[in-house]
């Protein structure tokens with residue numbers, strides 16, 4: 233029976249950023265604007281992790297960095313030790329005096345992209361989303377392609393345009409051609425959309441030529457964040473055949489600033505949905521640790537809730553995705569980011585993209601402020617949040633990923 237350690241920091245109690253969570257980020261403080269530091273979110277504060285380590289007399293070199301990459305590269309035994317140290321410092325009253333100067337009010341720091349993104353891969357793992365998109369993009373054919381239940385479909389995206397929450401999203405221009413148009417035209421996307429997703433961050437690299445087995449998932453994955461895969465549906469629909477997504481999705485991908493350690497999600501693990509096609513042995517996760525995750529997500533458009541995607545309904549898990557993307561021997565690098573794919577549940581108000589929520593723009597969304605939306609307008613702000621169950625009735629918060637459209 234685990235006992236819940238309680239923090240001496242009052243705002244950490246009953247907080248989605250309690251000591252069971254301890255997500256990592258990178259921040260600057262107002263008084264030292266040029267100096268990026270690793271922070272750990274706890275209650276209403278950000279703990280300056282390097283300063284905390286020094287104050288506690290612990291090794292600080294991996295925490296005294298301007299990005300999470302060195303810590304991520306250090307591997308799971310180090311992640312476990314650092315997490316145990318942080319927990320001790322924040323729960324043992326004897327550290328209170330030394331650590332207090334390292335706590336900064338969360339509202340007073342600026343948060344940055346917390347790691348250098350190496351490669352970025354995006355999957356397509358929600359059966360509901362894939363079925364909806366198949367119906368919309370390929371009417372008249374089977375919504376799920378014949379490969380869909382045999383392998384987690386994905387594509388390589390553009391790592392350099394992954395941006396931190398709050399970064400404005402400039403409406404992309406490109407070639408657009410509706411099926412009825414005789415020829416393509418060039419101009420700003422008229423069908424700018426979101427995709428509510430969950431991102432998985434690789435810490436420990438792997439060797440070229442050596443696939444990563446399902447059982448090795450924990451060794452490689454450092455943590456989890458929220459992700460919005462902004463998508464220009466008109467550009468996408470015209471360009472994607474036969475090689476898949478390209479400029480319709482490469483202009484910006486936003487992530488939340490806090491990386492929730494994989495270890496904080498043990499209580500959120502659930503068995504994935506029943507698979508109706510037997511997976512090949514290398515993808516067969518039955519009998520091992522289940523890596524379905526019970527994250528309750530929420531999508532808000534200009535402050536109004538428009539969807540509550542349930543991550544537990546995802547057909548393919550992050551564990552299977554990691555194994556699949558290395559099964560050909562492709563190596564992992566520290567900072568690789570792979571995204572779940574749009575999270576859509578079975579009900580209409582659980583779909584993770586506007587193209588599904590408005591059925592390709594045919595059924596506009598009515599917002600409580602009296603406006604309606606099909607796709608995004610300039611000035612619109614989209615925010616995705618999520619929580620997961622923690623130990624002993626606690627809640628693990630992911631914070632948010634937000635972005636405003638700029639014309």
Ligand SMILES: O=C(O)/C=C/C(=O)CC(=O)CC(=O)O
Pocket residue numbers: 354355356357358361362365366369427429461463472477572573574
């Ligand atoms: O079905 C298609 O042609 C396109 C699908 C997507 O746009 C979805 C995508 O990026 C993958 C995902 O987020 O699930």
Ligand SMILES: [Ca+2]
Pocket residue numbers: 354355427429461573574
């Ligand atoms: Ca996507």
Ligand SMILES: [Mg+2]
Pocket residue numbers: 389461462481482483484485
């Ligand atoms: Mg993208």
